[in-house]
Amino acid sequence: MAKIITVTSGKGGVGKTTTSASISTGLARRGHKTVVIDFDVGLRNLDLIMNCERRVVYDFVNVIQGEATLNQALIRDKRVNSLYILPASQTREKEALTFEGVEKVLNELSETFDYIVCDSPAGIEHGALMALYFADAAVVTTNPEVSSVRDSDRILGILQSKSRRAEKGLDPVEEYLLLTRYNPDRVERGEMLSVEDVSDILAIPLLGVIPESQIVLNASNQGLPVILEDESDAGQAYDDAVARLEGEEREFRFLKADKKGFLARVFGG
Amino acid sequence: MPDADALQTMPCFQLKGANVPLTALELRYFEVEAFEETLRDKIRQAPGFFRDIPLVVDLSRYKGPSSELDFFQLIGICRRHSMHVVAVRGGDEDQQRLARNASLALLPASSRPESPAGPDQETASQDTPSPEPTAEAARPVEQEQTVPAESRLITQPVRSGQQIYAPDGDLIILAPVQAGAEVLAAGNIHVYGPLRGRALAGVHGRHTARVFCQSLEAELVSIAGHYKISEDLQEKGWKAPAQIQLKENVLAVSPLA
Ligand SMILES: Nc1ncnc2c1ncn2[C@@H]1O[C@H](COP(=O)(O)OP(=O)(O)OP(=O)(O)O)[C@@H](O)[C@H]1O
Ligand SMILES: [Mg+2]
Numbered sequence: 076m077a078k079i080i081t082v083t084s085g086k087g088g089v090g091k092t093t094t095s096a097s098i099s100t101g102l103a104r105r106g107h108k109t110v111v112i113d114f115d116v117g118l119r120n121l122d123l124i125m126n127c128e129r130r131v132v133y134d135f136v137n138v139i140q141g142e143a144t145l146n147q148a149l150i151r152d153k154r155v156n157s158l159y160i161l162p163a164s165q166t167r168e169k170e171a172l173t174f175e176g177v178e179k180v181l182n183e184l185s186e187t188f189d190y191i192v193c194d195s196p197a198g199i200e201h202g203a204l205m206a207l208y209f210a211d212a213a214v215v216t217t218n219p220e221v222s223s224v225r226d227s228d229r230i231l232g233i234l235q236s237k238s239r240r241a242e243k244g245l246d247p248v249e250e251y252l253l254l255t256r257y258n259p260d261r262v263e264r265g266e267m268l269s270v271e272d273v274s275d276i277l278a279i280p281l282l283g284v285i286p287e288s289q290i291v292l293n294a295s296n297q298g299l300p301v302i303l304e305d306e307s308d309a310g311q312a313y314d315d316a317v318a319r320l321e322g323e324e325r326e327f328r329f330l331k332a333d334k335k336g337f338l339a340r341v342f343g344g
Numbered sequence: 345m346p347d348a349d350a351l352q353t354m355p356c357f358q359l360k361g362a363n364v365p366l367t368a369l370e371l372r373y374f375e376v377e378a379f380e381e382t383l384r385d386k387i388r389q390a391p392g393f394f395r396d397i398p399l400v401v402d403l404s405r406y407k408g409p410s411s412e413l414d415f416f417q418l419i420g421i422c423r424r425h426s427m428h429v430v431a432v433r434g435g436d437e438d439q440q441r442l443a444r445n446a447s448l449a450l451l452p453a454s455s456r457p458e459s460p461a462g463p464d465q466e467t468a469s470q471d472t473p474s475p476e477p478t479a480e481a482a483r484p485v486e487q488e489q490t491v492p493a494e495s496r497l498i499t500q501p502v503r504s505g506q507q508i509y510a511p512d513g514d515l516i517i518l519a520p521v522q523a524g525a526e527v528l529a530a531g532n533i534h535v536y537g538p539l540r541g542r543a544l545a546g547v548h549g550r551h552t553a554r555v556f557c558q559s560l561e562a563e564l565v566s567i568a569g570h571y572k573i574s575e576d577l578q579e580k581g582w583k584a585p586a587q588i589q590l591k592e593n594v595l596a597v598s599p600l601a
């Protein structure tokens with residue numbers, strides 16, 4: 076039985092796809108057979124970040140509509156063993172993700188995988204609801220700003236009422252806050268909400284804080300999940316988050332602005 | 345296509361008894377502008393509450409002339425505000441004929457008087473028909489409480505976009521009420537956490553209802569239809585433990601020691 080982890084947010088552009096790529100890569104790197112599914116039908120971003128866009132032959136919708144088998148559609152990652160990608164269709168309508176179709180695919184994947192990571196589209200429409208319905212755990216990706224926090228809150232409400240677990244009266248979906256694009260300098264200047272502010276409002280466990288970093292952009296452009304940039308702040312922060320997802324305790328890093336003065340930085344003081 | 349044999353043995357539909365809660369709109373007189381104004385005002389107090397609800401127009405207290413009872417206008421105004429008039433209740437023969445012309449269903453008059461004001465989610469029950477329209481005089485605002493009212497206990501945060509309603513009694517929430525969330529109760533509302541959304545106590549018109557919260561950060565607080573929005577609430581007790589009550593028709597905030 077696979078654990079289904081949905082990366083969701085409500086608000087667009089907060090870093091869901093970046094997070095899905097890194098979390099799935101991180102889980103696979105820790106030895107778990109993992110598949111990451113792109114639910115963003117019509118946009119298709121995940122395969123770019125995973126650098127497999129040229130290997131897409133069949134997609135999620137083809138499988139749902141019986142035009143291809145799962146084995147034909149799954150793309151094996153070239154860097155990390157036991158990581159697979161199920162890409163979204165670029166041409167179909169969002170409604171092609173039928174409830175029965177999604178359920179069937181997830182059930183089939185569940186038989187052989189340890190983790191299924193679902194990259195949700197933005198919003199609270201059909202695609203997003205499909206991505207979160209079957210979730211066992213949700214990584215609520217949030218930027219430190221009021222509108223993103225509000226949308227995350229909305230998504231948490233939907234998880235509590237409209238998920239499979241809620242409808243069937245099972246244990247509730249595990250909810251985790253992942254704060255991304257965190258910029259301690261701007262927090263200190265009062266231009267962004269702090270970790271404390273956001274955790275306080277959303278009142279769910281904190282999975283990680285990913286600093287805002289140019290490295291994330293560079294990595295995405297090269298088709299590299301940033302967690303594989305082992306030396307970078309953002310890569311390490313994602314690695315911590317994956318470890319916490321598996322119950323490991325790790326101290327939170329990269330929360331404070333660099334206090335060192337210019338000279339200290341230059342001379343490595 | 346289901347095959348023809350199966351179709352013949354299977355009836356197209358089945359009728360079942362149903363007892364659904366409906367909101368009654370007790371009409372005293374009908375005047376287009378006043379009606380729409382009042383409707384708007386009600387909706388402003390509890391926006392989510394009225395969305396897409398079925399309405400029954402109750403004519404038992406209708407005092408205006410039947411000639412002014414333009415159901416087509418009334419239905420149109422309600423629809424503009426996303427409410428759907430499905431039937432009338434009570435009324436005399438003339439009024440019922442007008443209703444029938446407007447394709448509304450006719451329900452027997454209510455046998456018991458209702459409490460006035462507010463989003464009164466009461467059941468227009470069809471299982472106790474009473475042929476005679478009651479002509480009871482107006483009742484006092486507060487109905488006597490002979491049985492302890494049902495209170496409702498919520499232990500999870502009430503999130504943005506969610507709405508929680510205690511139609512008969514108090515609402516007790518052991519978690520935050522988030523910005524963009526709405527909580528409503530016939531009685532008091534207790535929030536053991538920050539109140540960041542909208543809280544409407546005494547929605548059936550109970551003036552003695554109160555709102556308590558551990559931190560007042562609300563978008564709106566209303567008691568028996570009298571309300572204050574965030575801007576006006578910030579003057580006193582903001583972000584502190586507070587209770588809000590109605591004093592001479594004005595909301596008063598006082599600290600919770
Ligand atoms: N920690 C970060 N630091 C800097 N840039 C980031 C960070 N995380 C994400 N980004 C950038 O933000 C943009 C949006 O990220 P991403 O596509 O992952 O968001 P999304 O939530 O999936 O968007 P959508 O809602 O459109 O699906 C991308 O350009 C990405 O590189
Ligand atoms: Mg995305």
